[in-house]
Amino acid sequence: MKFPEALIEGRLKKRYKRFLADVELCHSGEIVTAHCANSGSMKTLLGEGIPVWLSYSDDPKRKLKYSWQMLQLGEAMVGINTALPNKLVEEALGVGWIAPLQGYAKLRREVKYGKNSRIDILLENEDGALTYVEVKNTTMLREAGIAEFPDSVTARGTKHLQELSDMVAQGHRAAMVFLVQRDDAQRMRIARDIDHAYGEAFDAALAAGVEAYAIGCRLDAGEIVVDRNVEIDFYSAL
Missing domain, CATH: 2.40.50.580 (OB fold (Dihydrolipoamide Acetyltransferase, E2P))
Known part of the structure; x- marks a missing residue:
């Protein structure tokens, strides 16, 4: 971008x-x-x-x-601009950075779903199959090379995980995409010490079939570009 x-x-x-x-x-x-x-x-x-x-x-x-x-x-x-991640993830999907989320016929943003929520990105196949994609901007880093989410308690984020699980229960695909909007992180993890409830909801969502991916950015004064996949430490300890 x-x-x-x-x-x-x-x-x-x-x-x-x-x-x-x-x-x-x-x-x-x-x-x-x-x-x-x-x-x-x-x-x-x-x-x-x-x-x-x-x-x-x-x-x-x-x-x-x-x-x-x-x-x-x-x-x-x-x-730090949280208005940009959806656009950046859309661009990343367009050039194939998240391989399991490729091949869809249509992409829509900010579509109403669940309990009075909007999904960041909705992918649709030609046969009508849907994949719900929630995007989270990830910037906190407390240990060299490891980004973390969330940086504060997020009841809204926990709600989104529960609603993604509901979509899977209804027969759809659902995925969390953590956009690491910094250029010094190669891994990311859930900051369970900051929001234990979010950590539990994340584990429950994975168990329910929600997918999770992380991608990282290169930034300068002219542009922000997704340039790598970021490994997720799924069950990092408290």
Whole structure:
């Protein structure tokens, strides 16, 4: 996924009210407020002065002209915009990164299903067979090379796992895809110490026949591209 224009580099001052971040722009020294499209805790990612990259929009309808897209921790680039993973996974499916989810005739996004939910991606065969795909942005890293999800308690995520299990019980396929939006992780695992209920729901979903895959990204100021499969440690200990 290419950005329409190269991102603008800055230094993080602070993130607050979940969806706001103050950033000092490197080219001018101006401090701007950017939209932070990430409702999670962003655990292990935040620190005053870290390099960040913003996109800019001159849309007169927008209150905030800047959007926070990625950050740098050491040598690692990390994508924090949770509005992007569905598009990135769609692109990855289009070029064959998740082999078991290839060969479908139709792909739709944000389709209503389950108990008042929307599935991120719905795949459909020519014979009408359906595969429900839930996408989770994964950015937390507490141990070198290993990304983890979730970074906070997620009742919504647990609900999604249960609803995917329901789809399998109804005769459909269902899959979790963890999009590791950072370039320094080769494996991922469930952060069971952060959300034990999610870990239990994940195990139950696997037992019910829900599939799970993880893919990783390469990021720079011009684009984000899925470039590898990531191994999942399915039953990592607490």
